[in-house]
Amino acid sequence: MGTDLPPALPAQRRERLLRLLDRGDIQRVADLAAALEVAPVTVRRDIAHLADQGQVRRVRGGAVAVERARAKGADESARAEAPSIGIVVPSMKYYWPDVVRGARETAQARGARLVLRGSTYDARVDRRNLARLVDGVGVAGLVIAPMTSGAEGEELVRWMQELTVPIVLAERTAVRGAYGEPMDSVTSNHELGAAMALRLLVRLGHQRIGLVTVAKSPTTPAVRAGWRSACVELGLDPAGVPDVDTEDYGSPTWPERLDSVLDATLASRTTALLVHSDAEAIALLGRCDERGIRVPEDLSVIAYDDEVASMATPPLTAVHPPKTAIGRAAVELLLNRVRSPEPVYTQRVVISPELRVRQSTAPPAASR
Incomplete structure (x- = not known):
């Protein structure tokens, strides 16, 4: 890597990113970040910017140059046919197995692959799990029950909003932006x-x-x-x-x-x-x-x-x-986000207990 190079300006960095993509078929976010000597979140933003301009196609885990995407048929419709979605829950023993069961049922019914990660009630562990799912596995979207309280939880929420994949919160709520806009969520009342x-x-x-x-x-x-x-x-x-x-x-x-x-x-x-x-x-x-x-x-x-x-x-x-209904509704909402080409209104789904x-x-x- 060119460790002597000064930090690139955004336009220069994106030109380098395009050259890297031209040299290979599909580049993972983690590999691109290492080559460009920037954080993965910076690469994800650059990919989103270039995709909006029609210069690259976003694919699972990274991006591909438009011409190569056409040549290999790696377009968005193929990705939408069987997307991988991540789900991160704070416990595998109590409460959450039923949520996961509902999520799995809906993912299977809608032709999606569910990638499960167990976490803890710790915002730092949540962040590591999310980063691995987005940058390593390349999931198309995330269902997560993060720790949102305290300084670390608030920082996690801010970081999640920088990700370029859709996110649905399960049994949690959070807001974003200067005006406190809600994030997508599915919760019990x-x-x-x-x-x-x-x-x-x-x-x-x-x-x-x-x-x-x-x-x-x-x-x-x-x-x-x-x-x-x-x-x-x-x-x-x-x-x-x-x-x-x-x-x-x-x-x-x-x-x-x-x-x-x-x-x-x-x-x-x-x-x-x-x-x-x-x-x-x-x-x-x-x-x-x-x-x-x-x-x-x-x-x-x-x-x-x-x-x-x-x-x-x-x-x-x-x-x-x-609990099972929470998992079903969260995956249903997430897949609608993944597969919808148009912006949609934020949804907060609230389900009544018995x-x-x-x-x-x-x-x-x-x-x-």
Whole structure:
């Protein structure tokens, strides 16, 4: 590589890029970036600019000179017939397998190849996964559930907006640009899910309904917002009832924290709890049994997520987010973006959850 050369101006750099493309059939973004000594995102922008001018054709993973594309039939219609799309989820064990299943079903039905990557709740890991899918695999679009909070999450969102492939957020929302324009997204209506749980409990006669959530979960803010708005809607007074944002059940301090929640529940005469998520709700059931607190006779419990709630003793009433439907709708929206030659309006798809009633909820003892 010409390490002695000064940094090229955009026009000069694009001329060099065109010469590189003329020398080979298809050039990958990563290879072009190395040859030009610039970042992959710069190459993607140059390719997008040259494609708009009709000088190159974008293909999976990079670009090809127009004449070579014609000679080999590597046009956009061929790419659209069987595109590869990437999906990045923060967990392969909890919640997300159902989302992936729905995504796979729709991808197969529409003749697309789904490339799965597992991530973590870490914006830096999300960025590495996305870069590999775009620059290495050459996917035509992305479905992702990124970590969007905090400084690193905000930086990730800004970086994603520089990518030249369409992106659909799953169970996340984000905005872009100076005017806060929304990005495409498909989400569960978690606020409605929490409200549905409270409406059931009020119908059963409960007036003191607490909330227990996990601090690190991206779902927590929406569940809490739904709980608070439902308290207003239903005329409930949340003052004094447990409203706890705690660590998850695997934390060393969880047993002590769980006891403090139950102490506050008894002291405030709270008769029902909404608990996010299943694991924490099941742990609470076990501790209630050890302390002689009967469920549902003394305390009704509703879980949020419904991954394993039906396997608890007693089986837990639970809010069931539409996980499979989220995956289906996200891929459907993404493929419409990939295959549409025309600009389209941003879409925010919101899907309602279900409330599955089981044996952990009953009228409070005082009303029986």
